[in-house]
Amino acid sequence: xxxxxxxxxxxxxxxxxxxxxxxxxxxxxxxxxxxxxxxxxxxxxxxxxxxxxxxxxxxxxxxxxxxxxxxxxxxxxxxxxxxxxxxxxxxxxxxxxxxxxxxxxxxxxxxxxxxxxxxxxxxxxxxxxxxxxxxxxxxxxxxxxxxxxxxxxxxxxxxxxxxxxxxxxxxxxxxxxxxxxxxxxxxxxxxxxxxxxxxxxxxxxxxxxxxxxxxxxxxxxxxxxxxxxxxxxxxxxxxxxxxxxxxxxxxxxxxxxxxxxxxxxxx
Amino acid sequence: xxxxxxxxxxxxxxxxxxxxxxxxxxxxxxxxxxxxxxxxxxxxxxxxxxxxxxxxxxxxxxxxxxxxxxxxxxxxxxxxxxxxxxxxxxxxxxxxxxxxxxxxxxxxxxxxxxxxxxxxxxxxxxxxxxxxxxxxxxxxxxxxxxxxxxxxxxxxxxxxxxxxxxxxxxxxxxxxxxxxxxxxxxxxxxxxxxxxxxxxxxxxxxxxxxxxxxxxxxxxxxxxxxxxxxxxxxxxxxxxxxxxxxxxxxxxxxxxxxxxxxxxxxxxxxxxxxxxxxxxxxxxxxxxxxxxxxxxxxxxxxxxxxxxxxxxxxxxxxxxxxxxxxxxxxxxxxxxxxxxxxxxxx
Numbered sequence: 001x002x003x004x005x006x007x008x009x010x011x012x013x014x015x016x017x018x019x020x021x022x023x024x025x026x027x028x029x030x031x032x033x034x035x036x037x038x039x040x041x042x043x044x045x046x047x048x049x050x051x052x053x054x055x056x057x058x059x060x061x062x063x064x065x066x067x068x069x070x071x072x073x074x075x076x077x078x079x080x081x082x083x084x085x086x087x088x089x090x091x092x093x094x095x096x097x098x099x100x101x102x103x104x105x106x107x108x109x110x111x112x113x114x115x116x117x118x119x120x121x122x123x124x125x126x127x128x129x130x131x132x133x134x135x136x137x138x139x140x141x142x143x144x145x146x147x148x149x150x151x152x153x154x155x156x157x158x159x160x161x162x163x164x165x166x167x168x169x170x171x172x173x174x175x176x177x178x179x180x181x182x183x184x185x186x187x188x189x190x191x192x193x194x195x196x197x198x199x200x201x202x203x204x205x206x207x208x209x210x211x212x213x214x215x216x217x218x219x220x221x222x223x224x225x226x227x228x229x230x231x232x233x234x235x236x237x238x239x240x241x242x243x244x245x246x247x248x249x250x251x252x253x254x255x256x257x258x259x260x261x262x263x264x265x266x267x
Numbered sequence: 268x269x270x271x272x273x274x275x276x277x278x279x280x281x282x283x284x285x286x287x288x289x290x291x292x293x294x295x296x297x298x299x300x301x302x303x304x305x306x307x308x309x310x311x312x313x314x315x316x317x318x319x320x321x322x323x324x325x326x327x328x329x330x331x332x333x334x335x336x337x338x339x340x341x342x343x344x345x346x347x348x349x350x351x352x353x354x355x356x357x358x359x360x361x362x363x364x365x366x367x368x369x370x371x372x373x374x375x376x377x378x379x380x381x382x383x384x385x386x387x388x389x390x391x392x393x394x395x396x397x398x399x400x401x402x403x404x405x406x407x408x409x410x411x412x413x414x415x416x417x418x419x420x421x422x423x424x425x426x427x428x429x430x431x432x433x434x435x436x437x438x439x440x441x442x443x444x445x446x447x448x449x450x451x452x453x454x455x456x457x458x459x460x461x462x463x464x465x466x467x468x469x470x471x472x473x474x475x476x477x478x479x480x481x482x483x484x485x486x487x488x489x490x491x492x493x494x495x496x497x498x499x500x501x502x503x504x505x506x507x508x509x510x511x512x513x514x515x516x517x518x519x520x521x522x523x524x525x526x527x528x529x530x531x532x533x534x535x536x537x538x539x540x541x542x543x544x545x546x547x548x549x550x551x552x553x554x555x556x557x558x559x560x561x562x563x564x565x566x567x568x569x570x571x572x573x574x575x576x577x578x579x580x581x582x583x584x585x586x587x588x589x590x591x592x593x594x595x596x597x598x599x600x601x602x603x604x605x606x607x608x609x610x611x612x613x
Contacts, residue, residue, distance in 0.1 A: 010400050010401055100349065
């Protein structure tokens, strides 16, 4: 674990130094990243210029959902966004070069081409979240504040687990990076909207199968004092840290299995 | 850090120098799925490495050669811990590569001729700085090694150039430096001179020879260029279809393969074919004649004989093409005992 974090730190530091050598380019790409990801929220705002509520939710509430999921996802994307290149590395054999270095392969893959420009996504998520918190008419209690922080941390961890599990799948199917993207970027987009606009089956799927609902839906509904989807019990709003831990553990197992199969088949 | 590694020169006590690298009946079986119909698939087991045993002493330089797909790269991958063997026992510097991959990584250097271990988009020096930290190379050692390698391989002017802008020869030299910064005890080279021009090849070979002589680094190299072997390795191993077919000095390979050297003789004028057994004339072109003689024989008495009997202007000796030698050797050995091919199992 320590070795992995150390290697991750060393490699990302190298990429950040190299990024900072071209400051103007860094600023431009970060702004680009900010604008491209922020368009999602612009679309939501445009929608609300025509309607007052979406699935029973007003704009600040949707912004709250959006901000939580975008910020959590932004962290995961910053830290592990390079993982979707694993399939290519497996195909062209460059993964072998990582296996002869004295550092965990996961850390090396994750840190490869670390893109600091992805901060743009986090910034827009935080801004939207800030707007939501400012415009929501809520009685903030300590447990609600704690819930927001818990949601961000656990949400980032759940998305990280999805990134790692997706990469592990690419050991078996090297062209699966698009499948992975549909779960990560696609899942993130899904969470920007309230659960009430989706079909029950889909909500069930992202609650019990791929537990994305724990990223923001359940914590946000607790904070907003809204009824839960699928008549879930109230205490589930506090489950995200446990769900995140379980997801991370499963993702690690999947990663190990993937790497083991690579090392026994070489393809 | 997992312990054990103190300095490049220190070996664990449980590994005698005589068998620094040791393989006992090592096997690697791949399962290959081929589509034979719309839904039908056939699984075949392919034995890429079939019960190979050998030992390499510390400081040896060994050539590992064979036709394409013979199992050379698979062996190297098992020796570096990339692949897990399907069977047998394997130790490098007393370490089981597949179990202790990262610990082994501190002691080995690997150069893949076909792909780089350097960071493609960054200047060469960035990769080296990262190696410095990642391998925990003491500062002084790092600077000494870097200065020495960079000087010998003439890379000074290229340190700030992004790797992707380097020529193949420059990149290869850059990769060799990267593999040596942490004072590895073993250096694996997979096709280190592939695609290089004559000058780059010579430079790489000189460097490897010096490294081996000065540091006593054990070197195992696979190659298609048999000059690499001739100039670097006292010992060759030939592998074919996953089996070790020959292990010994290069000269012995000539004997097994019945290979011949060629003496090219330029005479003052056209003459009938020279009589000089055991050599025989294989070609005559004006005043120039080609004589073939067994590679195991010395050329000296033959040259003396010709000089005494013919008006000699010039002569040269051509070494046999070793690809041909290997092909001949494999052909002969296979005639003796043809290994049964693996059949389909499903």
